[in-house]
Amino acid sequence: QSALTQPASVSGSPGQSITISCTGTSSDVGGYNYVSWYQQHPGKAPKLMIYDVSNRPSGISNRFSGSKSGNTASLTISGLQAEDEADYYCSSYTSSSTLAVFGGGTKLTVL
Amino acid sequence: EVQLVQSGAEVKKPGESLKISCKGSGYSFPSYWIGWVRQMPGKGLEWMGIIYPGDSDTRYSPSFQGQVTISADKSISTAYLQWSSLKASDTAMYYCARRSGTTVGDYWGQGTLVTVSS
Numbered sequence: 001q002s003a004l005t006q007p008a009s010v011s012g013s014p015g016q017s018i019t020i021s022c023t024g025t026s027s028d029v030g031g032y033n034y035v036s037w038y039q040q041h042p043g044k045a046p047k048l049m050i051y052d053v054s055n056r057p058s059g060i061s062n063r064f065s066g067s068k069s070g071n072t073a074s075l076t077i078s079g080l081q082a083e084d085e086a087d088y089y090c091s092s093y094t095s096s097s098t099l100a101v102f103g104g105g106t107k108l109t110v111l
Numbered sequence: 112e113v114q115l116v117q118s119g120a121e122v123k124k125p126g127e128s129l130k131i132s133c134k135g136s137g138y139s140f141p142s143y144w145i146g147w148v149r150q151m152p153g154k155g156l157e158w159m160g161i162i163y164p165g166d167s168d169t170r171y172s173p174s175f176q177g178q179v180t181i182s183a184d185k186s187i188s189t190a191y192l193q194w195s196s197l198k199a200s201d202t203a204m205y206y207c208a209r210r211s212g213t214t215v216g217d218y219w220g221q222g223t224l225v226t227v228s229s
Contacts, residue, residue, distance in 0.1 A: 032213075034213040034214075036214055036215070036216065038156075038216065040156075045206055045219040045220065045221055045222050046148075046156065046206070046208075046216065046219055047219070048214065048216055048217050048218075048219075051213075051214040051217070052213060052214065057217065089155065089156055091156075091215065091216065093213055093215075097170075097172070099146065099158040099160070099161055099170065099172055099215070100158060100215040100216075101158070102155060102156045102157065102158065103155075104155050105155040105156070
């Protein structure tokens, strides 16, 4: 069982917006602004999409945005494109370990 | 350009030993933590442990403590993950990832597939 809870799957049509949630506790997501989001296409390594809750690394489309409220962080993808179809993982700093904790992952299907 | 390049796929038998590598370039390798992540077939990501190459300070996830050994050689900018006695359940893709500040995984290696089968 993963430390952070994500929905197993979400779907949306091209051009629509979707949101993926990531729920933790006050010891991780709720206690720190250190949530990251990763995109993983089949057979590929994960790629950092969002860090520190809402910051985008250089080169990441502004269609990707992150936010947090209480113990739940969210990733929103606007203007869905076929290439966004992938698995998405959240990760958070945690006070209980030197290592971060992952969510279980969410499969995004673009209909 | 920051790059992490991992060693190639491995096929091993149960009980055999193995050491896989992750070579960093394009940045000061001793100054950034490097973590190892396991992804079992069809499953999610799991942090195994992390090492600071500058002084070899190493931390393990409780699930992996005693099961693997993480090391690094800063003189050749390379981190390692090793097993002394592989099990079939070690079959997985293994990724290395750099930690930058509070972000664990700003850059990732391409992955090393380890298959353990008799």
